[in-house]
Amino acid sequence: VRRVDLLYLGQRIAELARSEITADARGVPTAELVVIWDLLDNGPSGISDIARRTGYVQSRVSTAVAGLIERKWVETRSDPSDGRRVIAFVPDGVAAEARVLESRQHEILQPILLPLPHERGKEILAALDDLVLLFRQRSGETERPGSGEHAKELA
Amino acid sequence: VRRVDLLYLGQRIAELARSEITADARGVPTAELVVIWDLLDNGPSGISDIARRTGYVQSRVSTAVAGLIERKWVETRSDPSDGRRVIAFVPDGVAAEARVLESRQHEILQPILLPLPHERGKEILAALDDLVLLFRQRSGETERPGSGEHAKELA
DNA sequence: CAAGATTGAACGCTCAATCTTG
């Protein structure tokens, strides 16, 4: 893989995923959907924790959360042990619906993998899974550990 | 891989590749570099052929080529057999330098793959190679075949 | 009509800087 191929691949993957993501919620900025699903996965979280996990910069997460609050999809409270921190979370009522949306259509890549034998397709998906972990792992390295509330370590 | 993970991965890959690509040529738009390297790989090509291969929309390629011409990195001539078509190509003098730039640093992903055993790293790179081909294959399906001059078929 | 150029609007994102507040 040369650099140009990697750019091509990254752009195609991101484009495909984005279109699938926003297909369920027309008019909602991608970043907001990413944030709400991140909250469902990881439980109530501070802004910078979300930023680290999602790969978005702090300001992007801030505005996304602001948007989600406006939609009544997310609420915030302040961390009792550290008043500066804002803990964002998905209220119970909303969580159910959001989870349904995310659980539909896991295998976006299926149409692309069609020409390949089943077995090979699975290998490729597994490789992508590994890559996701590796990227997240790297972004977590420089951060202080154990900051998340739910902190289920994977590695 | 869920949709959100795929978006994350695509964005990280694209971001990494873009930074590597522009590191060699500060101030040059990414798309221009992609186009010139596409021309080196595939020989003189029409605008829409470049668009199909790179994944960029036609207008983007048009402006990128315009920029490259301004830099004297690319020239165009019109297709003798079809006056409407514009054939873009990299003049000999420039080609050598451009090729050197692209050939540096093949393995951008190496730092990310470090935590893994060598063997696994190779498997993952191979999976990405496959994906690049699959994406390109899909984008080529709907197009008329045999339009490229150099047209070295892969499948 | 098809290939391409050009342009303007809009999106998604980053970066940088500033401000507020515990």
Next chain:
DNA sequence: CAAGATTGAGCGTTCAATCTTG
């Protein structure tokens, strides 16, 4: 000081529409 909100600039890209030309 650190966490977060807010805002403005800028980049890279898509989309849509229009125009030119063979």
